[in-house]
Amino acid sequence: MKKTTRVKMPQDQDISPDMSVDVGGLKLKNPVLLASGTCGYGVEIGDLIDLSALGGIVVKGLSLKPRQGNPPPRIAETPCGLLNSIGLENIGIEAFIRDKLPWLRKINTRVIVNILGNSQEEYASLARRIDGTDGIDAIEVNISCPNVLAGGLAIGADPNAAAGVTRAVKAATGLPVIVKLSPNVTDIVEIARAVTAAGADAISLINTPLGMAIDIDKRRPALGNVVGGLSGPAIKPIALRMVWQVAGAIDVPIIGIGGISSASDALEFLMAGASAIEVGTATLVKPSVAIDIIAGVRDYMKKNNFLRIDDLPIPRD
Amino acid sequence: MARYDLSAEIKKNEKLSDDVFLMTILAPEIARAARPGQFCMLSVNGNLRSDPLLRRPLSIFDSGDSGDISFLYKVTGRGTDILSQKKEGDSLDIIGPLGRGFRLDHSGPRILAGGGMGVAPLHFLAKRLEGAFSVILGAKTKGEILPVVKTFEASAERLLITTEDGSLGEKGLVTAMLEKELCLSKKNVLIHTCGPWPMMRAVHDLTVKFGTRCEASLEAGMACGIGACLGCAVKKTSGGYLHVCKDGPVTDSTEIDWEI
Numbered sequence: 036m037k038k039t040t041r042v043k044m045p046q047d048q049d050i051s052p053d054m055s056v057d058v059g060g061l062k063l064k065n066p067v068l069l070a071s072g073t074c075g076y077g078v079e080i081g082d083l084i085d086l087s088a089l090g091g092i093v094v095k096g097l098s099l100k101p102r103q104g105n106p107p108p109r110i111a112e113t114p115c116g117l118l119n120s121i122g123l124e125n126i127g128i129e130a131f132i133r134d135k136l137p138w139l140r141k142i143n144t145r146v147i148v149n150i151l152g153n154s155q156e157e158y159a160s161l162a163r164r165i166d167g168t169d170g171i172d173a174i175e176v177n178i179s180c181p182n183v184l185a186g187g188l189a190i191g192a193d194p195n196a197a198a199g200v201t202r203a204v205k206a207a208t209g210l211p212v213i214v215k216l217s218p219n220v221t222d223i224v225e226i227a228r229a230v231t232a233a234g235a236d237a238i239s240l241i242n243t244p245l246g247m248a249i250d251i252d253k254r255r256p257a258l259g260n261v262v263g264g265l266s267g268p269a270i271k272p273i274a275l276r277m278v279w280q281v282a283g284a285i286d287v288p289i290i291g292i293g294g295i296s297s298a299s300d301a302l303e304f305l306m307a308g309a310s311a312i313e314v315g316t317a318t319l320v321k322p323s324v325a326i327d328i329i330a331g332v333r334d335y336m337k338k339n340n341f342l343r344i345d346d347l348p349i350p351r352d
Numbered sequence: 353m354a355r356y357d358l359s360a361e362i363k364k365n366e367k368l369s370d371d372v373f374l375m376t377i378l379a380p381e382i383a384r385a386a387r388p389g390q391f392c393m394l395s396v397n398g399n400l401r402s403d404p405l406l407r408r409p410l411s412i413f414d415s416g417d418s419g420d421i422s423f424l425y426k427v428t429g430r431g432t433d434i435l436s437q438k439k440e441g442d443s444l445d446i447i448g449p450l451g452r453g454f455r456l457d458h459s460g461p462r463i464l465a466g467g468g469m470g471v472a473p474l475h476f477l478a479k480r481l482e483g484a485f486s487v488i489l490g491a492k493t494k495g496e497i498l499p500v501v502k503t504f505e506a507s508a509e510r511l512l513i514t515t516e517d518g519s520l521g522e523k524g525l526v527t528a529m530l531e532k533e534l535c536l537s538k539k540n541v542l543i544h545t546c547g548p549w550p551m552m553r554a555v556h557d558l559t560v561k562f563g564t565r566c567e568a569s570l571e572a573g574m575a576c577g578i579g580a581c582l583g584c585a586v587k588k589t590s591g592g593y594l595h596v597c598k599d600g601p602v603t604d605s606t607e608i609d610w611e612i
């Protein structure tokens with residue numbers, strides 16, 4: 036269990052809190068990242084927000100070969116939530132490195148590449164390809180996509196498979212490896228322990244829980260793929276619970292994800308034990324929300340005399 | 353292409369018929385940059401924790417030197433219902449202008465064919481076009497198009513109106529009238545169409561039959577409107593998907609696989 040000691044700021048002094056964090060060797064200027072799949076490859080939203088203000092961005096999940104994704108409709112709105120069945124459409128690792136990375140390199144922020152594959156070998160090849168590439172600061176391993184039955188769900192729900200992929204990626208790269216967990220499991224702590232034992236430098240959670248909606252006028256499922264991943268404020272309590280449980284059980288840093296759309300949401304995750312957070316669906320609705328969150332967290336820390344992000348987690352003993 | 357994410361002031365939100373509204377917003381940056389066929393993402397709640405969560409895409413109906421931009425919309429669900437209740441002076445978060453607009457650089461004759469709320473982007477196009485063009489407007493009933501007829505009367509060389517119930521113009525469908533027009537028209541016609549999918553598919557079929565070209569303004573469910581989520585996919589004839597918010601909404605009709 037992670038222990039923390041609180042350092043109180045001297046009263047009556049206007050000292051800016053230190054927002055930087057170290058997430059398993061990945062050094063961030065602040066703990067706010069954009070979540071994979073909700074910020075494209077960066078360039079799509081780069082003119083609407085100042086990406087260099089962020090701790091980093093996690094680009095859309097990439098596979099070895101380009102993927103077309105699932106048939107439409109791919110999105111449906113649910114109460115305070117979004118269901119998506121994008122199906123991991125992406126341009127493939129080579130096109131990313133050739134066409135998108137040169138633009139990203141010019142932005143002063145951390146770039147984390149989210150990878151997905153159907154086998155350990157595919158994950159390892161992706162990690163090897165990324166390893167020698169300038170401009171990529173860490174790898175987030177997506178073992179949790181609910182839309183690709185062959186790889187995603189099977190790997191993310193099985194502790195042995197999850198550990199195997201983690202080990203294969205670790206062996207293929209010197210970059211920090213963040214393993215992103217699926218909530219579609221009975222015991223998230225068991226999976227977290229397995230990937231930690233296999234060498235994960237950090238863990239991010241959660242990916243989207245599986246859901247469904249039906250269009251009663253058309254009398255058919257609202258998504259072309261029938262089921263999809265739920266995201267947005269609707270999933271925040273589930274995500275927070277899982278972060279709290281995992282933080283209480285393992286020692287590696289955690290990145291909290293799920294329904295974060297304000298500074299107070301972010302603070303809840305940081306207090307539950309996360310070292311950083313990712314903002315997903317909220318960015319789709321308001322591209323600049325992550326920047327507001329950074330300012331809000333900083334204000335809270337100032338007001339409550341916290342000097343560092345690591346001082347925020349709630350002590351458990 | 354410049355895009356803006358602004359909090360803008362609503363200047364007017366007029367009720368034009370039972371369920372059709374015209375909202376005017378002061379957003380000079382967007383108004384200046386806007387091209388016919390482009391759209392904006394409008395926040396209905398201005399709050400990221402509320403329901404409905406997502407912004408709503410609406411085509412730009414008009415945009416002028418005054419810095420105003422307007423949207424013609426029909427109340428079809430909760431989001432547009434909330435929009436319809438907004439008052440003069442309220443502020444509204446809006447991102448735009450987004451997507452690819454209509455081709456303006458065509459030297460031959462043009463026909464604008466709109467169905468239902470598909471008249472909205474065509475209205476802006478008609479205001480910007482130089483030279484002669486014809487307009488065919490279709491709707492279920494007159495309330496849907498009556499409010500815009502005047503503007504088209506002022507700009508179009510020929511204006512033809514159809515309603516399914518016969519309450520305005522001729523009774524029937526847009527495509528029946530378009531077919532008659534195509535029989536009369538000269539070579540090298542460019543058709544600009546916007547409306548429900550089945551209508552645009554039928555318009556596309558006609559253009560294939562007559563050997564003319566057509567660009568269609570597509571619709572798809574959108575989460576972001578800026579190319580970040582890949583949610584707005586539509587199947588292409590050449591395989592794979594295009595993304596309506598970025599590759600469209602205006603697309604050459606031969607690029608679309610209409611059979612779904």
Ligand SMILES: Cc1cc2nc3c(=O)[nH]c(=O)nc-3n(C[C@H](O)[C@H](O)[C@H](O)COP(=O)(O)OP(=O)(O)OC[C@H]3O[C@@H](n4cnc5c(N)ncnc54)[C@H](O)[C@@H]3O)c2cc1C
Nearest residue numbers: 408409410411424425426428429430431432469472571572
């Ligand atoms: C690029 C683009 C431009 C558009 N321009 C206009 C416009 O100028 N004027 C206008 O009135 N409408 C326009 N639409 C459609 C408009 O976005 C939808 O009517 C609106 O999102 C419905 O929101 P709602 O919350 O009221 O309905 P919901 O509660 O979300 O849904 C109610 C009903 O509307 C249907 N619906 C939802 N989204 C769409 C959609 N994107 N297209 C068609 N039906 C939908 C649903 O299937 C459902 O039956 C445009 C759509 C796109 C993608």
Ligand SMILES: Cc1cc2nc3c(=O)[nH]c(=O)nc-3n(C[C@H](O)[C@H](O)[C@H](O)COP(=O)(O)O)c2cc1C
Nearest residue numbers: 070071072096177241242266267293294315316581
């Ligand atoms: C449209 C969309 C696409 C996504 N694509 C990916 C992806 O490619 N890889 C991945 O690991 N997670 C993906 N996710 C999951 C998000 O990164 C995030 O884990 C999830 O949405 C929960 O966070 P949120 O509630 O803040 O959105 C996607 C989510 C959405 C909404």
Ligand code: FES
Nearest residue numbers: 577579581582597
């Ligand atoms: S709506 Fe998000 S990519 Fe088109």
